[in-house]
Amino acid sequence: MKTFERYFIALNKWALVLLLGAMAVIVFANVSLRYLTNFSITWSEEVARYLMIWMTFIGAGLALRTGGHVAVSNFQEMLGPAGQRAVRILILCLLLAFFAIMIWMGLNYMDRARFQLTPATRVSFSYIYAAMPIGFGLLIVHLLLIARSFVMENRFAEMETDAPSTTLHERAIPSIAGNRD
Known part of the structure; x- marks a missing residue:
């Protein structure tokens, strides 16, 4: 299960990286072309907006696993x-029910919008709305993967980083960094 979780998180992260990279390239190219050649890519704003929508829904699960969403825990x-x-346990059940309802609603939106086309790229809006059921499906998987630690210990998953665990300062001056009390 840990291997599945590791690959699942890695794929989720890479999907976000690719979407963000594509959005950055499109926006940068459009701005550069606009100011250097007085020519603008007509579809760039629309595509960047839809990439942002996809990033939001795909990234929500990663934020959920680390406790990155707003929560009120006073009660x-x-x-x-x-x-x-x-x-x-009640929160977990309510979230699962909400996510399932949102998948159903997203599929409903996709069905309703399948014949509508985006203005600039002339792509079916159902592809844009597909972010909703896919994103909420990912949220369910992420929630189920952290459910036990959340319910039993009120602990969220820690995200692994690619950075080394020590800072440059700690490597340069190990005697000072090691003497923190």
Whole structure:
């Protein structure tokens, strides 16, 4: 299961990197062309907007796993350990139900918009709305992967970073960095 989770997170991260990279290239190219040649790419703003929508829905699961979404925990903190666990189970069930409803709503939007075309690229809006059920499906997977640690320990997953664990300063001056009390 850990191997699946590691690959799943890596694919999710790379999808975000590719979407952000494509958006940055398109916007940079359009701005450069506009100011250097007085020519603008007519579809760039539309495509950048839709890439941003996809990034939002695909990235929501990664934010969820680290506790990056807004949460109000005052009520939960007033309760004892058993009450806190019960509230977290309720939250988990409500989130799963909400995500499932949003998948259904997203599929409904896709069905309704399948014959409407975007203004500049003339692509079916159903491809844009597909971000919603896919993003909420990813949210369900992410939530299920962290459900046990969330319910039992109120702990979210820690994201692995590609950066080394020590800073440049700590490597340069190990005696000072190691003497923190």
